[in-house]
Amino acid sequence: MKPLKEFTIPFIGLKVGKHHFDYQIDKKFFEHFEYDDFNDVDVKTELVFEKKTTLLELFFEISGSVNVNCDLTNEPYDQFVDGEFKLVVKFGEEYNDEFEDILILPHGEYEINVAQYIYELIILSMPAKRIHPGVEDGTLDSDILEKLEELSPKSLGEKEETSEEIDPRWNTLKKLLTDK
Numbered sequence: 001m002k003p004l005k006e007f008t009i010p011f012i013g014l015k016v017g018k019h020h021f022d023y024q025i026d027k028k029f030f031e032h033f034e035y036d037d038f039n040d041v042d043v044k045t046e047l048v049f050e051k052k053t054t055l056l057e058l059f060f061e062i063s064g065s066v067n068v069n070c071d072l073t074n075e076p077y078d079q080f081v082d083g084e085f086k087l088v089v090k091f092g093e094e095y096n097d098e099f100e101d102i103l104i105l106p107h108g109e110y111e112i113n114v115a116q117y118i119y120e121l122i123i124l125s126m127p128a129k130r131i132h133p134g135v136e137d138g139t140l141d142s143d144i145l146e147k148l149e150e151l152s153p154k155s156l157g158e159k160e161e162t163s164e165e166i167d168p169r170w171n172t173l174k175k176l177l178t179d180k
Contacts, residue, residue: 089112091106092107
């Protein structure tokens with residue numbers, strides 16, 4: 001998988017100090033990662049890239065909306081996402097990304113691709129359970145919700161009385177529970 005070129009930052013030519021990068025993330029970005037859980041994506045990513053003499057600091061901030069299907073009703077809706085992530089890039093003998101917020105690049109590297117970090121930040125900013133706002137406030141009209149309501153078990157007060165009589169053998173067995 002070839003890295004996305006527009007997310008590659010050649011830091012060797014940048015001056016020491018802060019630099020700002022803005023990215024508009026859409027569905028094509030996630031198609032590159034072969035991630036198809038999102039119907040549509042409109043997320044703005046702001047990256048503050050601070051170059052220091054011995055290390056790099058990257059501060060990612062995302063905000064926008066992702067169109068996903070509800071876990072309960074499968075109805076599509078726009079889920080608002082926002083998040084932030086700080087990454088420190090140090091230089092060492094060999095590449096090491098074992099730590100969550102520290103990346104070690106080998107000496108001599110001259111660029112960094114930030115696409116993977118943006119991808120992970122958006123995915124991790126999504127709630128674990130995606131519920132349509134109309135489900136929570138009761139305003140969603142959905143065939144699936146109506147069918148779920150119809151098939152849901154009745155509460156004790158609403159139980160329909162059956163015309164069948166209970167087998168007398170069960171009553172005898174119930175007496176064993178109360179006789180102690």
